Amino acid sequence: MTSKRIVLHFPHRLVDQPIVYNLVKEFDLKFNILKAFVTPQEEGLMVLELTGKKENFDKGIEYLNSCGVKIQPLSQDVIRNEVKCMHCGVCVPICPANALTVDQESRKVIFHDKKCIACELCVRICPTRAMEVRF
């Protein structure tokens, strides 16, 4: 089984197409939508956790590519500005994915970017705006 969190960018012409439906129907992939929206420029953005047999997973990705969907790994999405972070820890209980934790020894906040689901809750509440979004 393969399971990955990916960011999909849908160009304008694909916004009204049932692409995720096809991932299920044609490739037997399980999906969990972590975030989805259509930007003012009418580009669709969707953050998905996609799970399935390795073979099907690869075919699904191939299908997305063939449709013109741009795919990015999720970890690039939210980054921490190390200069701005004050290691207070107010973000820790807000994070639904436990991607932010406090090291009990150093009392510093650790950002586990692999666990991040890019919900951006931390981006909004960080007092020094240290959590930044990069597309």
Added chain:
Amino acid sequence: MKTIKEINEKIKKGEVVVVTAEEVSELIEKKGLKRAAQEVDVVTTGTFGPMCSSGAYFNIGHSKPRIKLGGGVCKLNDVPAYTGLAAVDIFLGATAIPDDDPRNKVYPGEFKYGGGHVIHELLEGKNVSLEATAYGTDCYPLKKIETTINLKDLNEAVLFNIRNCYQNYNVAVNLSDKMIYTYMGALKPNLGNANYCSAGQLSQLLKDPYYKTIGVGTKIFLGGGVGFVAWHGTQHNPGVPRLENGIPKVPAGTLAVIGDLKQMKPEWLVGTSMIGYGVTMIVGIGVPIPVLNEDVIKHAAARDEEIFTQVIDYSNNYPNCVAGSLAQVSYAQLKTGKIVVQNKEIPTGNLSSYSKAREIAETLKSWIKKGDFTLSEPVANIPGAESGYAVKPLKQNPSLS
């Protein structure tokens, strides 16, 4: 047992023994109270959290021709500064925001920039725009000025915070069924998270609970430079219920602090945006506690396990001034990342950076050890637990409400 004068002699000779407020409890465990009190001369503390009643005053120098800002309007990077003073003296508060900031019109507002950010940028050496209008007088004819200012060119730039260093603080939770945005951060509905704001065992007034060594004139680490305790802070409330160890169970004493902004560092004064609430500034403060006797070191050694605070509902009780604590918890419990309130386990978050507080206590320790920082004798006490001094609510005129 020891005097500040004697400790200063030791600092000058390079013989002083300094430990942080974290280290002191271990030391007492190892050596016993009596020996620790003899051996240790200074305990250093630290705190690094948002402190809204902060600001700075500036004398910007006279323009040619002269302008009288007093009674006029003055903005620094669009953030309004207070001008109700002499011609070119202004005060910039940490929570001031530009007139065109949307505030909470689109709720929750982002509050991206304000007074705290301007102070931080001045410390970074950046030019800050100054735009002012005045009514013009015979002796101050100029009515409008647009220029930039830089910290190094100002006559005086003085950080003057009228309330910092709260002695203990609430833990904030939300009992309602919707998200709320407070100065204690975003609080998730139905006890979704619990936010606290104190360095606990590193926090100065928790380590000198009866203000026996900290007073007016105490020299401190302020914003990365040297400052002084100017007065007790606003809302100073020393008469609250205390634990047997003397530590208040609720927010109590506060300090007003002052210091030359020009020798401070941007990393220790940081502009802060609290979503849905406003702008403020994180302030770094470290106070040295001279170990004058066993009593002083005993108080300075209180650990997180021995320091307790109250869990307060910020959805209804805090805004409507309804008294009542949902639970009493220790800082040791808060630091585990979970507390239990109304039989529910809730994740905790700190608004005050413990790792930075530790860095401040360590920095102050190194300054004292190197002989760069001597202690000052307080010139007056701040009102104590038995003084009768207390905070009062606003007396509202019943005929106008």
